[in-house]
Amino acid sequence: MKTFLxxxxxxxxxxxxxxxxxxxxxxHELWAGGGPLERVMLDRQASPLVYRAKGxxxxxxxxxxxxxxxxxxxxxxTFGQDLAKRYGVRRYHNGVGTYAIQSAxxxxxxxxxxxxxxxxxxxxxxxxxxxxxxxxxLQVSDAVANLYWGLNVAGLYAEGRAEYQPTPAQQxxxxxxxxxxxxxxxxxxxxxxxxxxxxxxxxxxxxGTQWASLDQFQxxxxxxxxxxxxxxxxxxxxxxxxxxxxxxxxxxxxxxxQSLLGQLGYQF
Amino acid sequence: xxxxxxxxxxxxxxxxxxxLVATLGACEQELVGPETPSTPxxxxxxxxxxFDRLYGAFxxxxxxxxxxxxxxxxxxxxxxxxxxxVAIMSKLLDHxxxxxxxxxxxxxxxxxxxxxxxxxxxxxxxxxxxxxxRYLVTRKTYGNDMIxxxxxxxxxxxxxxxxxxxxxxxxxxxxxxxxxxxxxxxxVVEMRENDGGEDRxxxxxxxxxxxxxxxSFTSRVRNGPRHTDFGPELRFYTEPQGSFQYTKPVVVLQRxxxxxxxxxxxxxxxxxxxxxxxxxxxxxxxxxAVRHELPNGWNIRVPIADVRAADGKSYESIGLAPDxxxxxxxxxxxxxxDQALETALQLLP
Numbered sequence: 001m002k003t004f005l006x007x008x009x010x011x012x013x014x015x016x017x018x019x020x021x022x023x024x025x026x027x028h029e030l031w032a033g034g035g036p037l038e039r040v041m042l043d044r045q046a047s048p049l050v051y052r053a054k055g056x057x058x059x060x061x062x063x064x065x066x067x068x069x070x071x072x073x074x075x076x077x078t079f080g081q082d083l084a085k086r087y088g089v090r091r092y093h094n095g096v097g098t099y100a101i102q103s104a105x106x107x108x109x110x111x112x113x114x115x116x117x118x119x120x121x122x123x124x125x126x127x128x129x130x131x132x133x134x135x136x137x138l139q140v141s142d143a144v145a146n147l148y149w150g151l152n153v154a155g156l157y158a159e160g161r162a163e164y165q166p167t168p169a170q171q172x173x174x175x176x177x178x179x180x181x182x183x184x185x186x187x188x189x190x191x192x193x194x195x196x197x198x199x200x201x202x203x204x205x206x207x208g209t210q211w212a213s214l215d216q217f218q219x220x221x222x223x224x225x226x227x228x229x230x231x232x233x234x235x236x237x238x239x240x241x242x243x244x245x246x247x248x249x250x251x252x253x254x255x256x257x258q259s260l261l262g263q264l265g266y267q268f
Numbered sequence: 269x270x271x272x273x274x275x276x277x278x279x280x281x282x283x284x285x286x287x288l289v290a291t292l293g294a295c296e297q298e299l300v301g302p303e304t305p306s307t308p309x310x311x312x313x314x315x316x317x318x319f320d321r322l323y324g325a326f327x328x329x330x331x332x333x334x335x336x337x338x339x340x341x342x343x344x345x346x347x348x349x350x351x352x353x354v355a356i357m358s359k360l361l362d363h364x365x366x367x368x369x370x371x372x373x374x375x376x377x378x379x380x381x382x383x384x385x386x387x388x389x390x391x392x393x394x395x396x397x398x399x400x401x402r403y404l405v406t407r408k409t410y411g412n413d414m415i416x417x418x419x420x421x422x423x424x425x426x427x428x429x430x431x432x433x434x435x436x437x438x439x440x441x442x443x444x445x446x447x448x449x450x451x452x453x454x455x456v457v458e459m460r461e462n463d464g465g466e467d468r469x470x471x472x473x474x475x476x477x478x479x480x481x482x483x484s485f486t487s488r489v490r491n492g493p494r495h496t497d498f499g500p501e502l503r504f505y506t507e508p509q510g511s512f513q514y515t516k517p518v519v520v521l522q523r524x525x526x527x528x529x530x531x532x533x534x535x536x537x538x539x540x541x542x543x544x545x546x547x548x549x550x551x552x553x554x555x556x557a558v559r560h561e562l563p564n565g566w567n568i569r570v571p572i573a574d575v576r577a578a579d580g581k582s583y584e585s586i587g588l589a590p591d592x593x594x595x596x597x598x599x600x601x602x603x604x605x606d607q608a609l610e611t612a613l614q615l616l617p
Contacts, residue, residue: 040296040299040300041300042300042301042303047560047561048303048304048314048561048562048563049303049304049561049563049565050296050300050303084561084565085303086303086306086565087374087565090374090565091374091375091376092372092373092374092375092567093372093375093381094372094381095381095383098375101567145559145560145561145567146559146561146567147558147559147560188489188491188499189490189491189492189499190322190489190490190491190558190572190573191558191560191572192489192556192558192572194467194487194489194502194556194573195468195502196468196471196502196503196504197468199435244299252301254299254300254301255300256299256300
C-alpha cells in the first residue's frame with residue numbers, strides 16, 4: 001500500500017493537474033500493452049485439422065491526435081504455440097525413438113492508419129473518423145502437419161473509428177478495418193516453393209503471393225477499447241480485438257483471432 | 269480507488285466483451301468451417317485424395333490410381349481398426365514403390381509405421397561406417413554433416429552426411445574442407461550415408477568439383493489436380509561455382525541408401541568428367557516430398573515432383589547404376605574390409 005501511494009505521488013508530481021472537465025486534444029499518444037491472443041484456423045491447404053494458436057501479444061502504438069484527424073502506427077508481435085485442437089501435442093515413433101510434434105507460433109503485424117473526422121451532432125461526446133490504412137501481418141508456425149506454415153497479408157484498408165466519451169475521464173473507442181486490395185502470400189499448391197537459386201523464404205514470397213480484391217479475400221478487423229484517464233497525461237485501458245479472414249486459393253483458409261490487451265498510455 | 273475500479277470494470281464493457289468471447293467459441297464452426305471427421309473411411313479417402321492431388325510420379329510409374337482406390341476402399345469400414353487401416357493403406361501405397369512415402373500413426377494408436385519403396389521393404393547391410401573410417405589416417409569434422417580427412421598421403425576423403433543445413437552454410441564449409449584437401453591427387457566422396465536434404469545444396473557441392481557447364485537434372489512440381497499438372501520445369505546445372513573448384517580425379521561411393529537429394533547430387537556429379545561412381549545402385553527416390561496429416565492425426569509424406577536426369581529419363585524406383593558395381597558383403601565387412609572403398613582407392617592415383 002505504501003509503495004502504491006508512493007508511485008501515485010511520483011506520477012502526480014510529474015503531471016501538474018488532474019483531468020479537466022473537457023479532455024483537451026493532446027498532440028501525441030504512446031500506448032503499450034500486452035495480453036493473451038488466440039488464433040483458430042482451418043487451412044485446408046495445410047491440414048484437415050483445426051489449429052488453435054495461443055500466445056502472448058504485445059502492442060506498441062503511436063497516435064497523433066489532431067482536431068480533425070488521427071494518424072496512428074501500430075506494432076503487435078505475438079509469440080505462442082500452435083496445436084491441432086483435436087490432438088494437442090502428438091507423439092510418434094520413427095523406428096529409432098519417439099518424437100513430439102508441437103508447433104511454435106510467431107505473429108507480427110504493422111499498421112499505419114490515417115483518418116479524417118466526420119461531422120457529428122455532439123462532438124464533445126462522440127467523434128467519428130474515416131480513412132485509409134496500410135497493414136502487413138505475417139504469421140508463421142513451424143510444425144503444422146510437421147511442416148512450416150506461413151500466411152502474410154499486406155493490404156490497403158478502409159478504416160473507421162468512433163470515439164465516445166461518456167465522462168471526461170473515460171473514452172470508448174471502436175475501430176473497424178476492411179481490406180480493399182491485398183497481397184496474400186501462402187504456400188503454393190504443393191506446399192513447397194522449389195527454386196534453383198532462391199532461398200525457401202524468398203521463393204515462398206515470390207511464388208506464393210497473389211493480389212486479391214474484396215471478392216477474393218474477405219477480412220474484417222474490429223476492436224473495442226476502453227481507457228480511463230488516471231492523470232492528465234497518463235491513461236490505463238483495455239482493448240479487445242477480433243479479426244476474421246477467408247481466402248480460397250489454392251485451397252481455402254478460414255481463421256479468426258481475438259486478443260484482450262491491458263494498456264498503458266501516455267499523452268505528450 | 270473503489271470508484272476507479274467500478275468505472276474501470278464498467279458494467280457495460282464487461283457485458284459486451286465477455287459474452288462476445290464466449291459466443292465466438294460456440295460459433296467456431298461457422299467462423300472456420302467444419303473439421304474433417306476422423307473415421308477409418310474418411311482417413312482412407314483423405315490419404316487417397318492427398319496423393320491424387322500431389323503425387324508427382326503417377327505417369328512415370330503408370331499407376332491407375334482410381335483403380336487402386338476402387339480395389340482397396342471397400343476393405344475399409346467403420347469397424348476397421350488402426351492396425352488394419354495401416355495395413356490397407358500400406359498395400360495401396362506399395363503400388364507406388366517410393367522410398368519417400370511413409371505413414372506415422374500416433375504412438376498412442378499402437379499401429380506400426382509404414383515405409384515405402386525398396387528401403388522400406390528391406391534393410392541393406394553393405395556399409396559399416398566404423399569399417400570405412402578405419403581406412404582414415406586423419407579424421408576431422410566440419411559442422412554436423414561433414415567428416416573429412418586423408419586415406420593415404422595423396423588421397424583425401426569427404427563424407428557428406430546430409431544436405432540439411434541452410435544453403436549459406438555450405439560456401440564456407442566447402443572452402444574449408446576442400447581447402448585442406450586441395451593438394452590431394454584424388455578424393456573419395458562418401459555418399460553411402462546421405463539420405464538427402466535440399467537439391468540446391470546438392471547442386472552447389474557438386475559444382476565445387478565442376479570444370480564445365482552441363483545440365484544435371486530437371487524437376488517439375490505438381491501444381492494442379494490432374495496427374496499431368498506440373499509447374500515450370502526447373503533446370504539444375506553442374507557448373508563451376510565457389511571461390512575455387514577441385515577438378516582432379518574423384519570417386520563417389522554410393523549404395524541403395526543414397527537417395528533423395530543424395531541421388532540428385534550423384535546425377536550432378538556424373539556430369540563432371542573427373543568423377544567415377546562406385547558401389548551399388550542408388551535408392552531411386554529423387555523427388556521432393558512434403559509432410560501432411562490425416563484427420564486422425566497421422567503424419568504422412570508425399571513426393572510431389574517429377575525429376576528427370578539430363579537424358580530426360582526418370583530413374584524413380586530404379587536408381588542410378590554405378591560406373592563400377594561393387595557390393596560389400598557382410599563377411600567382408602565383418603573382417604574389416606570395405607570392398608567399395610578399396611576399389612575407389614585403386615581407381616585413384
